Amino acid sequence: MLHIDFLILTFLYDDFAAPNVAPKGIVQQSSLYNMYGEPKNDIDGSLDNNYLYIQCAGTSEQKDPWMVDLKSKHNIFTVAITNRGNCCAEKINGGEIRIGNYGENGGIKNPICGVITSMSSGQTLAFDCDGMVGQYVTIHIPRAERSVTICEVQVFGLPSDDAATSMKPETKPRKAFIHRPPESDNLASRGITSQSSTYDHLGASKNAIDSSPSAIYSSGHCSHTDLDVEPWWRVDLMSTFNVTKVKITNRGCCCPERINGAEIRIGNIPEDGGTQNTICVKIESLGRGKEREYVCGMVGRYVTITIPGRIEYLTLCEVKVYGNNVSEGYAGKK
Numbered sequence: 001m002l003h004i005d006f007l008i009l010t011f012l013y014d015d016f017a018a019p020n021v022a023p024k025g026i027v028q029q030s031s032l033y034n035m036y037g038e039p040k041n042d043i044d045g046s047l048d049n050n051y052l053y054i055q056c057a058g059t060s061e062q063k064d065p066w067m068v069d070l071k072s073k074h075n076i077f078t079v080a081i082t083n084r085g086n087c088c089a090e091k092i093n094g095g096e097i098r099i100g101n102y103g104e105n106g107g108i109k110n111p112i113c114g115v116i117t118s119m120s121s122g123q124t125l126a127f128d129c130d131g132m133v134g135q136y137v138t139i140h141i142p143r144a145e146r147s148v149t150i151c152e153v154q155v156f157g158l159p160s161d162d163a164a165t166s167m168k169p170e171t172k173p174r175k176a177f178i179h180r181p182p183e184s185d186n187l188a189s190r191g192i193t194s195q196s197s198t199y200d201h202l203g204a205s206k207n208a209i210d211s212s213p214s215a216i217y218s219s220g221h222c223s224h225t226d227l228d229v230e231p232w233w234r235v236d237l238m239s240t241f242n243v244t245k246v247k248i249t250n251r252g253c254c255c256p257e258r259i260n261g262a263e264i265r266i267g268n269i270p271e272d273g274g275t276q277n278t279i280c281v282k283i284e285s286l287g288r289g290k291e292r293e294y295v296c297g298m299v300g301r302y303v304t305i306t307i308p309g310r311i312e313y314l315t316l317c318e319v320k321v322y323g324n325n326v327s328e329g330y331a332g333k334k
C-alpha cells in the first residue's frame with residue numbers, strides 16, 4: 001500500500017482562488033487521487049471540452065511513489081513539478097516521472113518521461129512528455145530511503161481515444177531529460193507589470209511574468225484584462241534596454257484568436273500603457289498555448305502588448321523580454 005499524505009487542491013475550472021492550501025486541504029489516500037475534471041465553460045463558452053488540467057498542492061511526505069490515476073488513457077504533454085521551498089531541496093534529485101497504463105506498484109514500471117537531476121528550493125520545472133500515453137502519472141524516487149515532499153504537480157494532457165496505443169513497460173528512459181530552468185536573462189521577470197484592467201482574481205498582470213509554463217488560465221498563471229477598448233499590458237523594465245526579442249505565450253484551452261492583431265510596442269513613453277511607443281511587430285495569430293519569439297532590436301524601458309482597433313480581452317500566459325542595458329552611464333557587459 002502507498003502511504004501518502006497529500007493535501008489536495010484543485011483549481012480546475014472553478015472560480016475560486018487558491019491562496020493557502022494547508023488549512024483547507026483534505027488529506028487523502030492515493031486511491032483518491034482522481035482529482036481532475038472537464039473544464040467548465042469559460043467566459044464565452046468557447047472552451048475546449050477535453051483539455052485536462054490537474055493541480056494538486058500541499059505536502060507529501062513519502063517513500064513510495066506518488067501517483068495520479070487519470071481514470072482513462074490520456075496524451076500527456078507536460079508535467080510540471082514544484083519543489084518544496086523551505087528546506088531539503090535535494091531530496092527530489094533522481095526522481096523519475098513515469099507515464100503509462102500500469103497502475104500496479106505505483107506505476108514504477110511505466111515508461112519514463114523525464115528524470116529530475118536537480119531542482120532548487122521552490123523551483124518549478126516543466127517536463128515535456130511529448131504526448132506520451134497513459135492513465136497513470138507517477139513520481140518515483142528509486143531506492144528512496146528518504147521521504148520526499150512535492151509541493152505541486154500539474155499535468156497537462158488530453159484524453160486519448162486511441163486504445164491501440166497502450167505501451168509496454170520499459171526500463172530505459174524514453175527521451176532525454178528536458179527542463180526549463182528560470183532564465184536569468186529574461187528581463188521581464190524582474191520588471192513591473194500593469195494592464196488596462198483586470199478580469200478577475202486569476203488574471204493579475206504579473207501572472208504573465210511568473211515564469212510558469214502553464215498556459216491554462218484557471219491555473220492562475222496568465223494575465224487577463226476585461227473586455228476593453230484597445231486593451232493593453234505593459235512591463236516596465238526599470239532601465240532603458242535595447243530589446244532584442246520578445247517571447248509571448250498565448251492562452252491555452254480557449255480563445256487563441258483573441259490575440260490576433262495585437263501589437264508589441266517598445267519605447268520610453270509610459271503613458272496610455274505605452275501604446276504610443278514604436279511598434280515592433282503585429283501578431284497576426286498565435287496558436288493555442290503556443291510560444292513565439294519576435295525579434296525587435298528596439299530601445300525602450302517599456303514593453304507593451306496592445307490590441308488596437310477593437311473591444312477585446314487580452315490574455316497573456318507568459319511574456320519574456322531579452323536585451324541589453326543601454327541606460328546612460330551603463331558600462332556595458334564585462
Ligand SMILES: *[C@@H]1O[C@H](CO)[C@@H](O)[C@H](O)[C@H]1NC(C)=O
Binds near residue numbers: 242243296
Ligand atoms: C539595438 O540592437 C540592434 C540589434 O539587435 C542593433 O541593430 C541596433 O543598432 C541597436 N540599437 C542601439 C541604439 O543600440
Ligand SMILES: *[C@@H]1O[C@H](CO)[C@@H](O)[C@H](O)[C@H]1NC(C)=O
Binds near residue numbers: 327
Ligand atoms: C542598467 O544600467 C544602469 C546604469 O549603469 C543601472 O543603474 C541599472 O541598474 C541597470 N538596469 C538593470 C535593470 O540592470
